[in-house]
Amino acid sequence: xxxxxxxxxxxxxxxxxxxxxxxxxxxxxxxxxxxxxxxxxxxxxxxxxxxxxxxxxxxxxxxxxxxxxxxxxxxxxxxxxxxxxxxxxxxxxxxxxxxxxxxxxxxxxxxxxxxxxxxxxxxxxxxxxxxxxxxxxxxxxxxxxxxxxxxxxxxxxxxxxxxxxxxxxxxxxxxxxxxxxxxxxxxxxxxxxxxxxxxxxxxxxxxxxxxxxxxxxxxxxxxxxxxxxxxxxxxxxxxxxxxxxxxxxxxxxxxxxxxxxxxxxxxxx
Numbered sequence: 001x002x003x004x005x006x007x008x009x010x011x012x013x014x015x016x017x018x019x020x021x022x023x024x025x026x027x028x029x030x031x032x033x034x035x036x037x038x039x040x041x042x043x044x045x046x047x048x049x050x051x052x053x054x055x056x057x058x059x060x061x062x063x064x065x066x067x068x069x070x071x072x073x074x075x076x077x078x079x080x081x082x083x084x085x086x087x088x089x090x091x092x093x094x095x096x097x098x099x100x101x102x103x104x105x106x107x108x109x110x111x112x113x114x115x116x117x118x119x120x121x122x123x124x125x126x127x128x129x130x131x132x133x134x135x136x137x138x139x140x141x142x143x144x145x146x147x148x149x150x151x152x153x154x155x156x157x158x159x160x161x162x163x164x165x166x167x168x169x170x171x172x173x174x175x176x177x178x179x180x181x182x183x184x185x186x187x188x189x190x191x192x193x194x195x196x197x198x199x200x201x202x203x204x205x206x207x208x209x210x211x212x213x214x215x216x217x218x219x220x221x222x223x224x225x226x227x228x229x230x231x232x233x234x235x236x237x238x239x240x241x242x243x244x245x246x247x248x249x250x251x252x253x254x255x256x257x258x259x260x261x262x263x264x265x266x267x268x269x
Contacts, residue, residue, distance in 0.1 A: 003074060004072055004073065004074040005072065005073070005074075005098055005101070006051070006070055006071070006072050006073075006098070006099050006100070006101045006103060007070065007071065007072075007073055007077060007080065007096050007097065007098050007099065008068055008069070008070040008096070008097055008099045008103060008105060008227070008229070008231075009068070009069055009070070009080070009081065009084075009093045009095060009096045009097075010066055010067070010068060010093065010094055010095040010096075010231045011030075011034075011064070011066075011067055011068075011069060011091060011092060011093045011094070012063075012064055012065045012066065012067070012091070012092045012094070013030050013063060013064050013067070013090060013091040013092070014063055014090040014091075015030075015058060015060070015061050015062045015063035015064070015217070015218070016061060016063070016218060017089075017090045018030050018033070018060070019060045020057065020058060020059050020060040020061075020062070021054060021056070021057040021058045021059075021067070022057045023035070030058070030064075030067075030091060031052060031054065031057075031069075033088060033089075033091055034052070034069065034084070034088070034091065035050065035052065036087070037084050037087035037088050037091075038050055038071070038073065038084070040087040041075060041083045041084065041086075041087055042075075050071035050072055050073065051070075051071055051072045052069060052070070052071045053069070053070045053071070053103075053104050053105055053106060054067065054068070054069045054070075054105060054106070055067060055068040055069070055105035055106060055108045055111070055225040055227065056111060056222050056225065058222055059178075059179070059217050059220075060217060061216070061217035061218045061220075062217050062218075062220045062221070062222065063220070063221045063222070064221065064222035064223075065221060065222065065223050065224065066112075066222065066223060066224035066225055067222055067225060068105040068108070068225045068227050068231075069105065070099060070103055070104070070105055077096055077097075077098060078234075080093070080096045081093040081094060081095065081096050081234040081236075081237035082234070082236055082237045082240065085237055085240060085241065092237075092241045092244075093234075093237065094233055094234055094237050094238050094241060095231035095232060095233050095234055096234060097229065097230070097231060097232075099229065103227075105225065105227050108174070108175075108225045108226060108227045108228075109174065109226045109227065109228050110156065110172055110173065110174055110225075110226040111172070111173060111174070111175065111176065111222065111224075111225050111226075112170065112171070112172050112222075112223040112224045112225070112226075113170070113171045113172075113176070113181050113220060113221065113222055113223065114168055114169065114170050114171075114220075114221050114223045115168075115169040115171070115181060115182070115185045115215065115219055115220050115221075116166050116167075116168065116219040116220075116221070117166065117167040117169055117185060117189060117215070117219065118165065118166060118167075118219075119162065119163075119164070119165055119166060119167060120193065121193050121194070122167070122189060122192035122193050123192050123194075124160065124162060124167070124192070126191060126192040126198075127160050127167065127169075127188050127189075127191075127192040128160050129198075130187065130188045130191045130192065130198060131158040131160060131169070131184075131188055132158070133203065134155055134158060134184055134203070135155050135156075135157060135158055136154065136155065137152065137153070137154040138152070138153070138155070138203045139151050139152050139203065140152070140153050140177055140180055140203070142201070142203070142212065143177075143179075143180055143183040143184055143187070143212065144176075144177030144178055144179050144180040144183060145177070145178040145179050146177065146178070147178065149177060149178075151177065153173060153174075153175060153176065153177060153180070154173060154174065155171065155172070155173045156172040156173050156174075157170070157171075157172045158170065158171055158172075158184075169185055169188070170223075171184075179214060181220060182214050182215040182216075182217065182220060183212055183213070183214055183215070185215040185220075186212060186213045186214055186215040187201070187212055189215065190213070
């Protein structure tokens with residue numbers, strides 16, 4: 001063990017296994033599992049909760065590839081990620097750096113979220129037209145849960161690309177309101193599918209337009225967070241994570257093939 005200091009880690013997690021990031025009594029959460037892992041590896045700061053600070057408290061079902069969490073620890077830095085990963089399941093840390101004690105990832109420079117929207121009957125050109133309306137500084141009262149927070153946010157960009165089966169909708173901004181990305185995605189999808197009219201809404205009115213819904217959380221991923229510091233990958237931890245993920249991919253491929261074969265059997269009957 002070394003002298004106690006504050007560190008920041010980059011971590012990824014499969015949100016389908018957790019009731020969001022923030023601790024909840026009796027519920028599996030990312031923060032709760034991380035605290036348990038810190039206790040399990042013998043961290044001396046367990047009695048004070050480690051002073052955990054996070055860049056994004058993702059909702060239930062939302063996953064992450066690059067969330068940033070900082071905490072105080074006396075564990076040796078070069079082994080921290082590997083030790084934590086050995087105590088965690090479907091949460092992976094792959095970079096750890098020492099930071100100043102006043103470092104708070106909550107004040108990140110930019111957050112990048114990606115929504116994976118299944119391709120259906122949407123018109124991609126309309127999707128991009130609608131998305132562009134949300135770029136810039138606006139009052140997003142009608143597209144978020146506020147809880148007393150300032151409804152004005154600046155969206156740096158919304159980019160939409162397409163594969164055979166999915167649209168990738170990438171949002172970049174310094175900060176987002178609760179449910180803001182998922183409500184905007186729902187609106188983009190509804191307009192591009194022809195179920196509601198683009199003229200039904202106006203930004204900056206402080207009101208929710210008509211019947212704006214909420215896109216499912218399971219398809220939203222926090223891709224990365226820019227805190228203004230470099231996070232070099234821990235090569236040992238990354239190698240171990242790759243082995244786990246390759247196994248997961250094989251299992252998913254097997255499950256997918258089983259489902260395809262069963263569908264073929266049912267269609268021929």
